[in-house]
Amino acid sequence: MRTLMGYEIKKILMKKSTLVTFLVLLAVQIVMAFSGSLGSTYVEDVFYETHMERNRTDRENGIALSDRPMDDALFAEMRDAYAKIDRSTQDYKWTDTYRNEVRKYEDVENRLKYWGLGSGYSLDNMTQEALYGLREQSRDSMWEYYELSDREVAYWQEKDARVQIPFTYEYAQAYDSFTGMSGCYMICMLITFFIAISMVTVFAEEHTRKTDQLILCTRYGRTKVYGAKLLSGSLVVFVVNLLFVALELLGKFFSYGTEGFDASIQSVIAPWYSYPLSMGQALLMMAGLLLLSSLMVAVFAMLLAEVLRSSIGAMAILIGLLFAARLVPIAPSLGVLSQAWNYLPINMLKADQGFLDMRLVNIFGLQLNSWQFAPILYLLIIVLLVLVGGKIYRNYQVSGR
């Protein structure tokens, strides 16, 4: 099997299209991973600071503020600091006062803004009571948005009781960035493109090259070759994916530091979410889901091309699905369809869409949330695809040439 896999991997890697696609995507990945450290800030054409310097300052400020509860004391301190600058002018951010006394609160203020917990509130009138009251309203709105059943609400209420209030501020820029649009989500897009170009030929090529008749009449042609092809394709995708994830993490940690593993997901990206999850746990789970989902997509792509006997057809379907998943929103009112749509890898790896989807899946009385069920679902799909694909492969008939 290992020898066969060696040749199958060689077939994949020797294709110019695979090599060129890999190199282009690798370049994109490297730029994406380190983009946070590239470039400089200029104010009215005058150099202000490099982004490396900016990140270093933000990181030092963030670390200094870490472990502080996000409560009235912090808000009062921030108000005092912000009172020293005139925010009505456009260039207040470039003043020494801002730089020395206010900037250290920028991350907290950005989070409050990003959360968008309610109109009429700003730092000027924000209180601990108001903030966490709005957080509860926001949480309840999400439950309504997802049309949760009483049983699901009870599940989340039980989890929510374990969410620490007030939130504790932790500097977690690398984790925030990795779990956001420029991290896992973009890697998922890149890997899907890689799969669409390089994996669709694994089986289909044998038909177009007419080597299928040679392979199928050999001893292992209908048995081990099937496994060798699937394993080889999956291994190539896994390694490329792992490389991209490693580069992304390296880039994020290089740009923003490694601090923030224990920051609560509520205090960084999703205040309304009810599961007591840390950013580090979220990162690990998203990275794991990314690797697993890419294997599922790779197996799907290989077998789809085998069924269609066409790499172009399979490529078109994959790219079409990728764009459809992003461009076609399916409202929660459409029930299971909407929930299933969010389990598409590209949606699942968007933290505020699939990953934190609050609808549960009930398996034998066990209630699983989206990031608990997704790996089970992806594994089941892989097994199903391998079994069905194996039957199709073994029954293939060489005719009509």
Add this chain to the structure above:
Amino acid sequence: MELVIDRVSKQYKNKIAVDRISLKLEKGIYGLLGANGAGKTTLMRMLCGILTPTSGTISYDGIDVSEEEYRAVLGYLPQDFGYYPDFTGKDFLLYMAALKGIGKSEARKKVKELLELVSLTDVAKKKIKTYSGGMKQRLGIAQALLNDPQILILDEPTAGLDPKERVRFRNLIAQLGKDNIVILSTHIVSDIDRIADRILMMNGGSLVFDGTREDITGDLEEFYLQEFGEGEVE
């Protein structure tokens, strides 16, 4: 050593490509003749297990054509021989050896022998896309012989070869036919005339002639043309 083809048919919708062919083949060379569309390639594909008959069975010493043991003793050179252009000739043969379940060291030895046999040693490390048509054909013959097949099915094995190579391979096939079952389809009637122990002629999916060279009086090509109303010889 007996290859039994028992009432084998293949039907595609309204067309019968092969119609209830029954044969018992023992070691020797079988020359298969027939016009385009006579069903030769369909029959050969069924003998290789890459096309399932609509009805009937094919077995070798009791082993069904669909089984791995059957494929282990099979060598096949299809008419439209496919290859991987970026593989070297040597790599291609080593890959085919792995598919045939030949161990690494044995495969290396066998590949070396066969490359010499088909006069491709000098270009063994060159990519197949640089090979001429004749060289590719010789590579195809080599891959069919990798596992010392007891059943060797050759569809146009001498196509693209120069006259000298053709004679060499005709002799090689004659040698192989002494201990194995060799089924040979060719356009070149003289190849069959010289080496086939038994001649099989197909027309419209049916076997219309099954006999030895001695059963045919006079020239084989003329006999063929008479049988098929001067149809195209394939």
